[in-house]
Amino acid sequence: MMVKKSFAKVNIFLKIVGVRDNYHLLASRFVLVKDLYDEVSFIEKSVDSFTLIGDFSCSLEKNTVYKAYKELEKYEIVREFFKKYIVKIDKKIPEFAGLGGGSSNCATFLNMVNDICNLNLTKDELSKIGAKIGADIPFFIYEYDSANVSGIGEIVEEFIEEPLKIEVVTPNILCNTALIYKTFRENYYKELDKEKAKELFATNSKDILKSFSIKEANDLYESALSLNPDLKEFEKEKWFFSGSGSSFFKVL
Numbered sequence: 080m081m082v083k084k085s086f087a088k089v090n091i092f093l094k095i096v097g098v099r100d101n102y103h104l105l106a107s108r109f110v111l112v113k114d115l116y117d118e119v120s121f122i123e124k125s126v127d128s129f130t131l132i133g134d135f136s137c138s139l140e141k142n143t144v145y146k147a148y149k150e151l152e153k154y155e156i157v158r159e160f161f162k163k164y165i166v167k168i169d170k171k172i173p174e175f176a177g178l179g180g181g182s183s184n185c186a187t188f189l190n191m192v193n194d195i196c197n198l199n200l201t202k203d204e205l206s207k208i209g210a211k212i213g214a215d216i217p218f219f220i221y222e223y224d225s226a227n228v229s230g231i232g233e234i235v236e237e238f239i240e241e242p243l244k245i246e247v248v249t250p251n252i253l254c255n256t257a258l259i260y261k262t263f264r265e266n267y268y269k270e271l272d273k274e275k276a277k278e279l280f281a282t283n284s285k286d287i288l289k290s291f292s293i294k295e296a297n298d299l300y301e302s303a304l305s306l307n308p309d310l311k312e313f314e315k316e317k318w319f320f321s322g323s324g325s326s327f328f329k330v331l
């Protein structure tokens with residue numbers, strides 16, 4: 080049996096720097112939350128077709144891990160492997176939480192299959208596959224603890240800084256990423272200029288959070304709040320908002 084941890088992430092800051100068709104161009108620092116993770120396991124069991132076990136709120140076809148399998152099934156070694164192994168995911172990362180749960184599972188699966196089936200795909204090749212499935216997946220492919228992410232999410236540059244201890248609180252509020260971006264675009268749109276974005280990318284996470292309010296750190300927070308006013312009661316000093324939410328986090 081093979082097991083690999085599939086970590087959650089938070090966005091230390093998330094600034095919009097432009098648009099590309101229906102998507103938004105980001106300047107964001109992604110950081111892994113090392114004590115919050117799902118576990119992806121390959122367990123030996125003969126099956127007729129790809130089998131994925133776990134506590135998900137979506138159908139198999141909509142699962143990011145299944146979509147990753149469909150991208151790799153052109154390799155015979157992968158088809159044969161998943162006739163002898165099933166995939167089991169022990170879910171601990173809450174969904175619709177801004178923590179990248181589904182994206183992390185997808186990237187972890189791609190990295191595991193690449194290794195166990197000796198596909199010899201590079202991280203860049205795996206990232207391109209992941210980017211077709213979801214914007215947050217490339218970050219998790221590279222397995223950096225901290226990274227500067229741009230483009231739609233497909234440009235991932237490692238950022239070297241002291242490992243961060245992060246506390247996460249996830250209200251029981253489901254945040255819809257697409258709707259939050261749409262509301263941002265229609266009612267709260269603003270762009271950070273490229274020079275400022277470069278400055279942020281050169282600054283360590285703790286120093287950035289010392290000088291930002293929750294709204295300044297995450298451009299999506301206002302639209303998330305307008306759609307989910309109950310988020311307001313979770314606003315606290317030194318707590319910030321991750322991705323499209325609903326999670327708040329604090330750097331200890």
Ligand SMILES: C[C@](O)(CO)[C@H](O)COP(=O)(O)OP(=O)(O)OC[C@H]1O[C@@H](n2ccc(N)nc2=O)[C@H](O)[C@@H]1O
Nearest residue numbers: 101102103104182213214215231232256257260322323
């Ligand atoms: C909010 C973040 O989680 C921050 O890390 C990401 O930007 C979103 O990543 P994600 O949840 O993997 O997003 P996807 O599932 O790829 O896209 C969901 C929807 O979010 C919007 N979306 C996503 C990423 C992006 N850079 N611009 C967008 O406008 C699009 O409407 C898209 O249809």
Ligand SMILES: Nc1ncnc2c1ncn2[C@@H]1O[C@H](COP(=O)(O)OP(=O)(O)OP(=O)(O)O)[C@@H](O)[C@H]1O
Nearest residue numbers: 136137142143174175176177178179180181182184
């Ligand atoms: N492996 C998976 N684990 C959890 N959710 C998944 C998975 N695959 C697909 N989903 C679906 O993706 C949607 C969002 O799930 P989740 O929020 O965990 O993913 P994400 O988009 O990577 O994270 P974020 O909350 O940061 O946007 C939900 O509809 C969920 O059912």
